[in-house]
Amino acid sequence: MSRILLFNKPFRVLTQFTDSEGRSTLADFIKVPGVYAAGRLDFDSEGLLILTDDGRLQQQLANPAFKLPKTYCVQVDGEISEAALNRLRQGVQLKDGPTRPARARRINPPRWLWPRNPPVRFRKEQPTSWIELIITEGRNRQVRRMTAEVGFPTLRLIRWSIGNWTLDSLAPGQWREEQVNLPAPPARPAAARRNSRRPSAKRPRSRA
Template sequence: MVASLIAFNKPFGVICQFSEHEKHPTLKQYIELPEFYPAGRLDTDSEGLLLLTNNGSLQAKIASPRFKLPKTYWAQVEGILTPTAIEQLQNGVQLKEFTTKPAKAKILAEPLALWQRDPPIRERKSVPTSWLSLTITEGKNRQVRRMCAAVGFPCLRLVRVQIGQFNLLANPLALGQWTKLTEADLYRM
């Protein structure tokens, strides 16, 4: 079998598994290809770029922190981000069981190219929100959400927009749609 790679724009609320789930829609409702598995995960309440492959070694290369493939997230957080919080994210954040590796972090203007989330985030008139771009090379359980909370800015919406060199917004893919990729799409310079 020839190894294949696909990019999927995962909607909010979809669980990253193919087997049926009693509460959430699954990948099976969007991708009808046998022998494909996620290369890494996105939480059910996160959206955006998910890579899937039918090749175990490629799956490990994409998902394992050992290979340091950068993953970029856009996070809408509660409150107005501060330079101190950005600096903490850039230096690494102490979480309960480990300290994160330094990340690339910067404040974003509200991204206009992003699709509307269904359902929308909870809005509170008395609490402003701001956007952050965060690039990490680890990818531990709920890491970006935990990093944001640790620096005082709880995450309201989390969208993965890039893995390696493949950017979901530069290669528009409708929400819930997928497309074939090559490994070269991830490692182009």
């Protein structure tokens, strides 16, 4: 039976078990053998990370075809505008292509928020705001790039949930074991299934 662990990754912890530079890794918190991170969470981001010993499950969790929603609580630099939120909702153009439409709304600082060490630099003359952002992709540093693209750089980023899995009452550095409950993969169109059963045409031999 597959094992799945939900871990609240602290700030400045790598989502791997070893590091040649002496930085903090998952090995400092998780002593369960044979589990690996399904997807990633940046070194300077916090929150939910899923680990499992099932390679197929790892691929499914990281596969954008499943469109698992990922919910982030994001502190941004400045008083975010409704125009910027609308751009996030519609999808923004990044260097690696447009993002899918996201769900975005302004929120109060979360009640469950824990202090970060070191804290976000406070500037009296520059306000900050919090947003909830829900995406169904997992590109490299995607949320940070999205908020920067609409003019509000990310100061603090916490992933609250992946699909139906949430941090719930996990404190930073804590983990718990959970049940596996993934959706079925999306069905391929009938034409694609028929084509996949056809024998492939033989390629002509090169005369070179």
